[in-house]
Amino acid sequence: MAAWQAVGVASRSADVARERPFYHRHADAYDALVSDPVEPWVAAVDEALRDAGLRDARVLDAGCGTGRHAAALVERGHDVTLLDASEALIRIARKRCPGAPAVVTDLCAPAITGAFDAVVARGVLNDLLTDDEREGALDVERRTHRGGGAP
Secondary structure, eight states, rough: SSEEEEOOOHHHHHHHHHHHHTTTGGGHHHHHHHHOOOOHHHHHHHHHHHHHOOOOOOEEEETTTTTTHHHHHTTOOOOEEEEOOOOHHHHHHHHSSSSSSEEETTSSOOSSOSSEEEEESSGGGGGSSSSSHHHHHHHHHHHHBTTTOOO
């Protein structure tokens, strides 16, 4: 698989995310508007991974946005794959996380294969429009998690 590719849209939510001005036309302002501190979240995720014996974990960042959190996980030694429905946000995340696989895809039916030690999704489930889409995204995350457990 290429490090960066676009795929077809399977859900209405992904279609809406692709067109949403905040994620599309104004993606360059995303970090100025979503400025929550990265470190407390990254420290908690890193600690949980290390407590589970995963020092260099393979992490799937579903709904990575501009990659702020993913970049901090990469700096801590984790191998992160970036997913987002917004091509504009992935473009920014790719620059922030050079070398990380980055896929523009529908989170309800992502174009990825393989197993991950951890799947993270901060707030992206709020962007999914229906309960069926949220459940579909969680099912995909469960299937890609090495343990088959909850993300």
